[in-house]
Amino acid sequence: MNETLVAPPASEGAFLLRASQSLQGALARQKGDPAWLCARRAQAVAQVQALGLPGPRAEAWRFTSLRALDKLAPLARIGGAPALPAFAPDALVLVLRNGRFDAQASQLRALPPGVAVAPLERALAEERPAARFGELARAEGHFFNALNEALFDGGVFLRLESGAVLDRPLQIVHLVDPSAEALPSAHARVHVILERGASAHVLERYLGAEGASFSNPVTELLLQEGARLGYARLQEEGPQAIHLGRVAARLERDAALQGLSVMWGAQLARAEFHVELAGNGAEASIDGLYLPAEGQHHDHTLSLRHLAPHTQSRQSFRGILAGNGRAVFRGQVYVAPGAQKIDARQSCKNLLLSPRAWVDALPQLEIHADDVKCSHGATIGRLDAEALHYLRARGIGRDEARALLTFAFANEILSALPEEALRSSLEAQLRSWLATHGKETTHA
């Protein structure tokens, strides 16, 4: 439902002004935070104020403008809360509404032994993971991490003890709910620790409503020796949303991370992955799919840091761009001195459905060892004319052939997903996206 709105005029620096108001509010509240966290928040507030919003000349934001943040206007009144999807009765679901734990909407039952899932604020008060908290996504020198640390109001804490196995995926649903606030903003924080040999699947979904909103989530993943994590991150926020999220992971010896990032929503979205391959034999694979249509900007910024020998990383990204959709892919691979026998592969392929679409694909390699295998490649193009001809030569009409190939292009990413239910729901979403945007194809 879209009730109308009165938007005050946006002014230069409006975002910072609002942010500092929230910061003062946050400091004043301090609710039940433990003392160490109060201190951390105060430091984070100082960071936010000292750093200021990154400008267009900041290297990390060269291809993604933050100007939309200033134009993000609070709405006097907007429609109701977006509906939650239906969950299977045995699903593990934790709902964060505007970054805060929603006990009523969550389903946390029958956890296997050695698995602890809790709202973050409770975990921080009780179990004090202070030493690890914020270690991977550092607030120092990073405006948005600092903003998150200063403002987070809740989140999820997941810990698997040594050898524990979470057999069902844990779904973390981030819901932007405009019925609660004039300008919903969420600074959710997800903190995952997999101890030695533990194994889990985590799915984060970002759902939103029609109106303007700002999400600034941080997810930290710590995988200790031999731990395995399947991690998927689906951004499906509303057409006016701004989403700037970060995932910071550290993989110790023989740990394996299988990651996926899918973007459909938001006017401006960035997902950053910062992965440290810190122990011998660690493996990280991050796949991604982005589908920006008219008025949307999708940015994936990744940094895979090989700090130990015999580590592997793979980045495989696909983008389909419609209308004047824009995308950025920046994938950095860093190999530390002495980190030999590295295998790092990176690929980013893009399909432009319209002459107005634009993609910046920037693979970056920084290698300080000599016995390494690194490959990278980026392609930007249209559907393969040979493939199109082949399908038509079997009787499949031009439009259907195009749809089939476009679907296949994106589905190469989705078909690698091990979870059947997630895969088929994403495939269905992809088909419906293509039904709306896929026909814009200009004729070759």
Added chain:
Amino acid sequence: MTRPALFEIRDLKARVPEAEILHGLSLTIGPGEVHAIMGPNGSGKSTLAHVLTGREDYEIVGGSVRFAGADLLAMNVEERARAGVFLSFQYPIEIPGVATAYFLRAALNAVRKSKGLPEIDAMDFLTLAKEKAKLVQMDQRFLSRALNEGFSGGEKKRNEIFQMAVLEPRFAILDETDSGLDVDALRAVSNGVNALRSPERSFLVITHYHRLLEHIRPDFVHVLMKGRIVKSGGPELALELDRRGYQWVEEELAGTAGASR
């Protein structure tokens, strides 16, 4: 009494931007007949296959092609396929992300729809596909794999004949289906083709070698040179070409041309 021709090519001329390749080719094929076209490299064999199946890189400069009484050249690629013209590609391409079964069911349903037949559902299709896969001794697991992805040369060619078996065209062109096949694959592919021979279905077999024609015995053999059919005969002509090459045909032509002057 002769039956009406299924396929009638008259004085066909076709070109790519750089050059004219077919210089007035005529050929008539009756229902149930198997015609072989042989010829040296660059004589226009593959061009003929592509022009007949509607590839858009070629421009038709002159002539006509009638298929079952209709103007074939007026149809686009998919319309020709739906009308029952099939090309077994010389170089079948790989299409990652599209499962063979999914693709082929879409193709079969496109053909069925054009004939006003109901669509075939996934279960019935699978039964049909498994049965047809046996014809070319194709592993059923290929059905769920991406189209031709990682297939060997022989597997790709089997897949072509398998598709033909499922789509049941009235007219099939085999464009150098034998190239790159080992003896076993050649036999499997030939057996598949022979199983599909019927009084209602015609074939145009394009090849360099007599070898294939030992397995798929043609009714007529034609020599294509410089964009024209210059000689026609029975199966024995293929054997002679295999033994003697094309030089003598060229000399014979020059002689005839000289004599007629």
